[in-house]
Amino acid sequence: MPANLPVAFAEVMLGGLLLDKGLKNARGAFSGGTAQAATPAASAGATSGAGTTSSKAAFSANQKAFASELQSQTGLDPAVIAGWMAAEEPIGASSGWGGLQDWLNVGITDSGPMGSNNPAWRDPVQAADMTAEWMKGVALPGFGTAAAGIQRIVGTAGQSISAQVQAIQSSGWASSGYPDLAALVAQYAG
Numbered sequence: 001m002p003a004n005l006p007v008a009f010a011e012v013m014l015g016g017l018l019l020d021k022g023l024k025n026a027r028g029a030f031s032g033g034t035a036q037a038a039t040p041a042a043s044a045g046a047t048s049g050a051g052t053t054s055s056k057a058a059f060s061a062n063q064k065a066f067a068s069e070l071q072s073q074t075g076l077d078p079a080v081i082a083g084w085m086a087a088e089e090p091i092g093a094s095s096g097w098g099g100l101q102d103w104l105n106v107g108i109t110d111s112g113p114m115g116s117n118n119p120a121w122r123d124p125v126q127a128a129d130m131t132a133e134w135m136k137g138v139a140l141p142g143f144g145t146a147a148a149g150i151q152r153i154v155g156t157a158g159q160s161i162s163a164q165v166q167a168i169q170s171s172g173w174a175s176s177g178y179p180d181l182a183a184l185v186a187q188y189a190g
Contacts, residue, residue: 058091058092059082059085059091059092060092060093060094061094062094062095062101062103062124063085063089063091063092063093063103063124065124065125065128066085066101066103066124066125066127066128067081067082067085067103067128068128069124069125069128069129069132070104070128070131070132073128073129073132073133074132074135074136074153074154074157075154075157075158076153076154076156076157076164077161077164077189078188079161079185079186079188079189079190080161080164080165080168080185082184082185082187082188083165083181083182083184083185083186083187083188084104084168084178084181084184084185085103085104086184086187087174087178087180087181087184088103088104088105089103089105100121100122100127101121101122101123101124101126101127102121102127102131103124103127103128104131104173106130106131106134106140106143107140107142107143117142118130118140118141118142132154134146134150135150135151135153135154136151136154137151147171147172149167149170149171149172149173150171150172150173152167152171153167153168153171153173155167161185161189162182165181165182165185168181169181
């Protein structure tokens with residue numbers, strides 16, 4: 001038996017015993033729960049296997065920091081943010097595309113990266129702040145202003161999870177339209 005096989009088996013067993021609290025704390029803040037296995041959703045510019053979730057994978061500390069800050073800046077439901085992040089980048093990763101903390105891949109487009117050299121993308125809280133500002137219509141250096149459909153996402157804060165998911169799907173954020181986003185978000189709602 002290979003030396004690391006027992007460790008891998010133990011991790012699988014422990015993962016199977018974890019309770020999936022997801023994002024269900026009383027105040028709605030991101031608690032960084034776990035995700036069940038899901039079908040990856042294609043994202044705007046994800047050039048690798050981004051968006052793949054593994055059974056019981058937990059968000060990394062950087063992902064939790066990004067999600068919490070983005071939730072506080074936009075008012076979007078934490079489950080929506082978690083599912084959206086899972087559609088864009090692998091759960092549990094310490095960094096996203098190109099080593100960045102840009103967990104929703106702002107500026108990582110189907111035609112290539114734009115504005116990704118900004119040092120703010122290397123810090124999860126600053127990256128979340130820039131993402132929120134861009135979603136609200138502030139131009140980002142090297143990337144410009146978000147389209148009207150993207151700006152409408154923030155306008156759904158306080159509305160139902162379904163309304164928020166539909167706004168993301170129809171926003172033009174991802175060329176795929178995130179066909180599996182509702183299923184990903186459902187893993188964190190509760």
